[in-house]
Amino acid sequence: MLNEALGEKAKKTLIGFVEKINPMLEKYWDDEISNSFGFNETQQQLVKKMLLHARSHNLVGGKRIRGAFVYYGYGLGEAVVDERIWKAAMAVELVHTALLMHDDFMDEDKLRRGKPTTHEYFAKGDKHYGEAMAVNVGDAVLCLGYEMLMDCGFESDRVIRAMEKLLRGITNTTYGQAYDVSLPKSGDMTEEKVMSLHKAKTAIYTYENPLFIGGILGGLGKKALSILHEYSMKGGVAFQLQDDILGIYGESEKTGKSDDSDLLQGKSTLLIIKAMEMGNSEQKSAIGDVWGNKVASALQIELAKKAIKDSGSYEYSVKVAKRLAREAVIEARKLREWDMNSNSVDFIEGVAEYMVDREV
Template sequence: MSTEFNRPNLVENKATHPLYWITEQELNLENLRRGYIKKASESLPSLFNDFVSKESRLDPFVAKIFEDYLRMLSGGRKIRGLLAAVSFSISDGEPHFREEIIRSSLAYEMIHNAFLIHDDIEDNSPTRRDQDTLHVAYQKLADKLGSQDTQNLGKALALNAGDKGPAIAFLIILRSNLPDDRKLASITHLSEVISDTVSGQAIDLSHMSLDQLTRRKVYQIDVFKTAKYTFAGPLKLGSILAGASEREQQLYVKFGLPLGIAFQIYDDIAGVFGNPEELGKPTDSDLKEAKKTLLFWYAFNTGSRQQRTILQHSWGNQSLTEENLNQVREILLSTGSVDYSFNVAKALVYQAKKFIPKITDNAETRQVLEQIADFSITNYVSIKNLSHSTANHFG
């Protein structure tokens, strides 16, 4: 897989460039991500100390919720938190608020992990990031405690922990030293992001057959469940925390929304053709869960009668075999669905990049934003199981 994350560094004064507080290395997306993760890791213990000390007085198990969040926040790529820190910096956020921005961006990651807890229960996923999902871990704990209903108790405990995430996130921002108007605007924005994401998930969970799936329905899911939450949301949050104007905030939204859709399209392709170890899930899970993706929609609507029958049989089939999966892969390739989907994603990235000159006129900063755009269709996940001609798309 080829990426453009390590282009030669442009000449720039590190003392004045707004992004060099995140990393002291050459300015590219990967170094920024590593720098952000380092700062976030340093901030996490103090961020949770007050919560843990207070909650542990209630009950040791309540304190365990924070321990589990701390464990989850210690992992992952933290792209959403990084995007908030980047947009804050580009929007000329005050240097004396940088620690507050790290903490506030972690609040966004807190919401992300709360979503993952609920998502894993809804999808009945046993593992995430090579570890037990929280409801599975709690089921094992319930068994040790002698529960007679470990399955339901584990899920109930995990749901309860997930419910707590957004409240903690709001408190992190409300207790910060940021100006009150920015706090209020941030909480309002996060509430809208949460509401939109839950709506997108509701559409995704709604029952329908493959022949009922429409392009509009796929678009709604991609926008509400992914684009607003993964790209546009954190980018706008950072600009709000920097005190940016409404016009500046909307530029980040216009930049982030198409990238979020492109990100989801690439993720859907990787979900069928990717490396399971990199994905952290098996490549048959999207089919078994009947995921409403552009990939499946296009193949079904352009395939032959026989291909449509195979797709209908496979979509949502919990007994899917490796042979069935390979049949579906071949259909996705032969109908041109993979090519079509990736071309749509590339067009969205091109659309997003048009807004970069409106966000900044700094050459190095533009380079970083271009790398963020390119990341949406690489996502650190390699693609395999493709024909030679199609594989050329993915490097």
């Protein structure tokens, strides 16, 4: 059973976490920008432009769930939270910003949190240049994240293990992304394949990786890490299912993304797969007219959204997300068998509730 009180507490905890980590990130970016690399002024100005853009994307909006998982994952192993963990949390947030730049390019998204995506920002009439710069800026920020984690100041053996986990997690996420862009845009997708995709990408990247990095730096043992793995596989998929729901039915002003991009790009989400499986011929036709059709009209998009709900797919997706959230809570409660920081356990359990009720 979900605990609404802990869900609300996790929401407030995340807000407090954002308020504390953002000024640290601001200072980091200011220092990095003031020391922009370059052997001549032209090169320095380009690097500065790259960093200013990365700074703006890193600091605008965002739940900071990955950084928070590093922080509270560390708290499971240490009764007193060491200030050095903030650097590790910031490192993961830098990595996240970098991967979003690449993800937006591959998804051809035009907006991220209400601002032009990196490839759109740099294009200025030259599509190829914009795409090339999205790769370059993303790669640079990715390396800045690696550098920050290596410089977080913990014992070297723990830092090395945490870095190994980060690199392996990103590698597996990259494989998941390759699987995603290789999937057929119609017909051949199944619920099982969608769930496998969400595990390969979101469960590992958003949940397990940061929780393990924090846990490793905090000295967690194999048993606790095993529980966090099971929690991540369930909670991470529930998180992504809610993300997919918001991708179609969320308010753009809150999510910072277009509410029709998933449909127009032909993304294989559980919402779409089940609607095409459960819907009648009229509903399937309405969805098919829009799915992967980047020139679909506003009326066609609204009819497709209605068809998805009328097919029963929306209700089905919500139920699956809630079930997985409950299963994640069961895993999180196993952590209470040890004498661990109650605030950390409360947060990890509460996030499972909050993440399937959020609007952003």
